Amino acid sequence: MSDPLATLVSELEAARAIKADDVENLPRAVVLHAVDAAHRYFASVGIEDRLRAPLLHLLGALQDLEQGRTNPILAAGPYSPTKQHTRQIDTAEFVMASYAVTIMSEQPNVSTDKALEEMAAVIGTEKKTLREFRKNISKGRATDEAKREYAEWRKIRRQFKEMPADKFVEAMKDKAKRLRFQKG
Known part of the structure; x- marks a missing residue:
């Protein structure tokens, strides 16, 4: 069985290695890949589903954006910098x-x-x-x-x-x- 942390680091490196010509929105693709890797790492080390749920919601919202759908999780808020x-x-x-x-x-x-x-x-x-x-x-x-x-x-x-x-x-x-x- 492989080391979960080593797998996570490898997948995070793979996320950073994604090339612009491979995807339409490079920053989003990198984030999507990295968040997915983190979620899988947490699952592999036994973190409960209920604690990983926010990451799944974020992954779903990012995938919605990839498919042209809006998702309230990623909607702009009323924030203005102070x-x-x-x-x-x-x-x-x-x-x-x-x-x-x-x-x-x-x-x-x-x-x-x-x-x-x-x-x-x-x-x-x-x-x-x-x-x-x-x-x-x-x-x-x-x-x-x-x-x-x-x-x-x-x-x-x-x-x-x-x-x-x-x-x-x-x-x-x-x-x-x-x-x-x-x-x-």
Whole structure:
């Protein structure tokens, strides 16, 4: 019997490998494949049907969209971003980018300056702004929220320590792009 976690990781990699010319809506296809993989993983490790039901509803809603049908689960809500929401996303972006710089700069042939430049471009800020934010975190001058998020990224990295640094940073960059999309 195969390892369920290894199967999940393999299927998530397969989701990321889907090519645009293979499907009409690439982002939706990737999400559909990944959510399906997660659902099957939860089933394989014995998570009850009632706890997996929300994932099935999401899969059904995504499949409805694929077939041109609307589904209330994915209908737009009355949400309008607030300044508080934007600040939270800004903090999340800067914390994530700061930790990515740390990981990148620990690699051979990658200077902190180069890592700062690359991550600043990813989150759409200036290198000096990211450098200052990173300095504030390291000196304990960041907000409690930023400190908590930075600690969370460190925890996540420890959980995935076997993942090569460049792959981990690539996942962080993907997260940053999604945060920027949320911010608008």
